[in-house]
Amino acid sequence: MIYSKVIGVGSFVPEKVLNNDELCNIVDTSDEWITSRTGIKERRIAEDGLVTSDIAAEAAKKALKLSGLNPLDIELILVGTITPDMIFPSTACIVQEKLGLKNAAAFDISAGCSGFIYSLSVADSFIKSGKYKNVLVIGADLLSRITDYTDRSTCVLFGDGGGAIVLTANTENTRGILSTHMHSEGGHDDILMLKGGGSLMPASIESVNNREHYIKMKGSELFRYAVNYLKAVAEEAIKFNNLKPEDIDLFVPHQANIRIIEATAKKLNFPMEKVFVNVEKYGNTSSGSIPIALDEAYMSGRLKEGGIVLIDAIGAGLTWASSVIRW
Numbered sequence: 001m002i003y004s005k006v007i008g009v010g011s012f013v014p015e016k017v018l019n020n021d022e023l024c025n026i027v028d029t030s031d032e033w034i035t036s037r038t039g040i041k042e043r044r045i046a047e048d049g050l051v052t053s054d055i056a057a058e059a060a061k062k063a064l065k066l067s068g069l070n071p072l073d074i075e076l077i078l079v080g081t082i083t084p085d086m087i088f089p090s091t092a093c094i095v096q097e098k099l100g101l102k103n104a105a106a107f108d109i110s111a112g113c114s115g116f117i118y119s120l121s122v123a124d125s126f127i128k129s130g131k132y133k134n135v136l137v138i139g140a141d142l143l144s145r146i147t148d149y150t151d152r153s154t155c156v157l158f159g160d161g162g163g164a165i166v167l168t169a170n171t172e173n174t175r176g177i178l179s180t181h182m183h184s185e186g187g188h189d190d191i192l193m194l195k196g197g198g199s200l201m202p203a204s205i206e207s208v209n210n211r212e213h214y215i216k217m218k219g220s221e222l223f224r225y226a227v228n229y230l231k232a233v234a235e236e237a238i239k240f241n242n243l244k245p246e247d248i249d250l251f252v253p254h255q256a257n258i259r260i261i262e263a264t265a266k267k268l269n270f271p272m273e274k275v276f277v278n279v280e281k282y283g284n285t286s287s288g289s290i291p292i293a294l295d296e297a298y299m300s301g302r303l304k305e306g307g308i309v310l311i312d313a314i315g316a317g318l319t320w321a322s323s324v325i326r327w
């Protein structure tokens with residue numbers, strides 16, 4: 001049996017902070033509303049000129065350094081993103097060029113906020129099959145570029161950032177990815193989508209005037225799906241591995257809303273001390289959310305070698321996914 005061992009982790013967020021008080025100057029909202037409904041206090045916003053591949057490359061550089069691998073050792077680059085630099089070429093190919101990963105195949109994965117776990121799952125399958133040994137998995141998004149800052153129901157939620165991990169094939173079961181589970185359910189475009197700019201609605205003066213190039217979301221409907229599906233996919237992972245909730249050392253959920261995180265943790269009987277939370281600092285960074293959290297958990301000593309970590313996420317599609325990793 002081949003396991004995918006995590007040998008490097010890194011993340012990168014833009015320097016510029018947009019806090020709740022500053023948002024009050026942009027839309028009709030308040031720090032009190034945003035904090036009580038979401039737990040978010042501030043988020044990072046990329047300065048002009050900074051693009052998703054820059055964030056992805058910076059995060060990947062840190063992960064590669066920690067891994068000790070040579071750039072030429074990487075055989076596959078996967079980037080989970082819904083905000084690629086452009087429709088094509090893929091952001092993964094742009095990252096390849098930026099980092100000189102000349103021996104790698106590269107492609108993007110679009111799965112909304114589940115993009116990182118979907119990418120991790122694909123990477124794990126390639127490693128388990130024996131096809132590739134060293135894989136770079138990135139989740140990065142610049143949601144500020146597709147956020148409508150006239151829509152108070154969405155613009156308070158999102159931020160920019162990304163993270164990366166390096167996986168290597170390992171034949172001992174002492175460390176590595178123990179499971180991945182992915183699910184999709186089409187037909188929910190009405191609650192979360194970005195319509196403009198694809199083949200359905202190519203960019204036009206009308207599409208721009210109608211603000212069709214921004215995220216449209218029905219938050220309270222999505223909230224209900226999020227709590228139920230995140231609980232289900234976490235339970236699926238725990239059961240698959242013959243674990244009990246108390247065997248999980250750290251739960252790292254998608255950072256979208258503290259109320260979703262707390263409700264899911266409660267349904268799973270996880271005490272909040274075992275749940276990693278940084279949503280107050282970054283808001284929802286979509287595919288960036290889990291790898292940023294993993295990097296911060298590792299750097300702060302909360303993710304120890306041999307510890308069991310559970311990650312889960314839900315996003316546009318709908319898509320939802322989980323993974324259990326022995327770190």
Ligand code: ACO
Nearest residue numbers: 029033037113152153156219220222223226256257314315
């Ligand atoms: N400031 C002040 N008032 C606001 C704001 C704001 N920023 N946004 C909405 N409101 C108002 C609404 O207009 C509404 O007013 P009304 O009752 O007079 O019509 C009221 O607040 C309540 O709105 P709801 O949508 O019912 O508020 P809710 O408690 O559901 O919270 C939220 C909204 C935070 C979006 C929540 O539904 C949520 O987090 N949903 C999950 C969605 C999510 O996280 N999406 C991210 C992408 S996908 C993912 O990662 C899961």
